[in-house]
Amino acid sequence: MIKTQGYAALSATTPLQPFSFERREPKPDDVVIEIAYSGICHSDIHTARSEWGPTAYPCVPGHEIVGKVTAVGKKVKRFKLGDQVGVGCFVDSCGKCGGCKTHEEQFCTNHTVFTYNSLELDNKTPTLGGYASHIVVKEKYVLKIKKGQPLDRVAPLLCAGITTYSPLKRYGIKKGHKVGVVGLGGLGHMAVKLAKSMGAEVTVFSTSPNKQTDAKKLGAKHFVISTDAKNFEAIQGKFDFILDTVSAKHDFTPYLGSLKMDGTMVLVGAAPEPSEVSAFALIFGRKKLTGSLIGGIKETQEMLDYCAKKKVYADIELIPATEINAAYERTIKGKVKYRFVIDAKTF
Numbered sequence: 001m002i003k004t005q006g007y008a009a010l011s012a013t014t015p016l017q018p019f020s021f022e023r024r025e026p027k028p029d030d031v032v033i034e035i036a037y038s039g040i041c042h043s044d045i046h047t048a049r050s051e052w053g054p055t056a057y058p059c060v061p062g063h064e065i066v067g068k069v070t071a072v073g074k075k076v077k078r079f080k081l082g083d084q085v086g087v088g089c090f091v092d093s094c095g096k097c098g099g100c101k102t103h104e105e106q107f108c109t110n111h112t113v114f115t116y117n118s119l120e121l122d123n124k125t126p127t128l129g130g131y132a133s134h135i136v137v138k139e140k141y142v143l144k145i146k147k148g149q150p151l152d153r154v155a156p157l158l159c160a161g162i163t164t165y166s167p168l169k170r171y172g173i174k175k176g177h178k179v180g181v182v183g184l185g186g187l188g189h190m191a192v193k194l195a196k197s198m199g200a201e202v203t204v205f206s207t208s209p210n211k212q213t214d215a216k217k218l219g220a221k222h223f224v225i226s227t228d229a230k231n232f233e234a235i236q237g238k239f240d241f242i243l244d245t246v247s248a249k250h251d252f253t254p255y256l257g258s259l260k261m262d263g264t265m266v267l268v269g270a271a272p273e274p275s276e277v278s279a280f281a282l283i284f285g286r287k288k289l290t291g292s293l294i295g296g297i298k299e300t301q302e303m304l305d306y307c308a309k310k311k312v313y314a315d316i317e318l319i320p321a322t323e324i325n326a327a328y329e330r331t332i333k334g335k336v337k338y339r340f341v342i343d344a345k346t347f
């Protein structure tokens with residue numbers, strides 16, 4: 001077994017703490033990864049605190065993982081020792097269903113094995129995530145990361161990057177499109193960078209007036225303070241596409257009103273509480289309200305290669321493991337610029 005040092009939540013209400021555990025010895029198709037950096041996603045916080053339903057403890061969160069290969073199983077072909085690699089939100093799936101066959105393993109109808117708070121395909125071994133020194137992952141679910149990039153700033157691409165890239169690509173965002181991004185956090189700031197890189201004119205909707213300067217630096221042309229209903233009056237019917245990354249319950253109505261006829265609003269933010277939507281907000285203008293979940297392995301690799309080519313990386317605050325709990329509090333308050341990343345040497 002591979003001795004691993006990490007951080008875990010032992011209950012919904014206690015701070016995360018140092019936690020030692022063992023990873024499996026590599027099977028023939030496994031890759032052993034020494035983790036270099038691990039991003040802090042708001043989903044880690046929702047899960048560590050059982051906000052989406054009961055979590056299985058101990059919970060080692062983390063699904064924005066980058067590192068280097070230190071061992072490979074006998075049948076591994078795509079990776080060798082020393083390669084730079086990434087691991088995202090899931091580490092296995094059935095491989096046979098419609099979702100898996102169309103490269104959308106996140107929608108496996110049998111069993112997507114999420115990187116943490118999930119069970120392996122054996123239905124009994126709990127998965128433990130990336131706030132750790134090492135991880136062992138089946139080759140097929142490991143991503144290649146090109147050399148010569150700032151690895152700490154690449155880590156958040158494994159969740160925040162793919163979650164925002166996937167819907168922008170799916171809805172064909174390009175030059176001439178007016179795109180709104182709701183919430184300027186980890187996902188939101190990647191959405192701004194990616195939408196801008198695809199040629200869109202980007203508007204940020206934010207509850208934090210002090211993020212205006214940053215929003216412009218990240219690539220937004222306009223900034224709307226979303227807490228004042230008056231600010232929506234002049235922008236009714238203006239947007240082709242709105243990506244909502246907000247982590248808490250809020251009203252979708254003003255955003256739906258800001259869409260053009262046939263416009264689309266995609267929810268990626270996963271607030272624990274449901275929101276009400278009036279039929280009128282959708283039927284006038286034939287608006288579409290839909291959702292999106294991360295992206296499949298093939299698309300995640302495509303996104304990593306795209307970001308390498310365009311030099312699109314996350315803006316991060318690099319922290320030692322001892323600051324994880326403080327980072328959670330700041331993330332909840334929307335006070336991170338714009339993603340915390342843990343230096344895995346400090347586990």
Ligand code: NAP
Nearest residue numbers: 042043183184185186187206207208247248269270293294
């Ligand atoms: P984050 O860094 O905390 O950013 C969320 C942003 O939402 C905040 O910075 C804030 O932006 C805004 N916000 C927070 N509370 C709000 C409230 N009460 N009302 C209005 N706006 C509020 O979180 P994240 O890591 O980007 O994740 C965002 C959400 O996406 C989480 O729910 C996460 O679980 C989910 N997620 C979903 C997927 C998926 O596949 N669908 C993948 C990853 C994460 P402003 O200060 O600009 O208002």
Ligand code: ZN
Nearest residue numbers: 041043159160
């Ligand atoms: Zn995430």
Ligand code: ZN
Nearest residue numbers: 094097100108
């Ligand atoms: Zn499947």
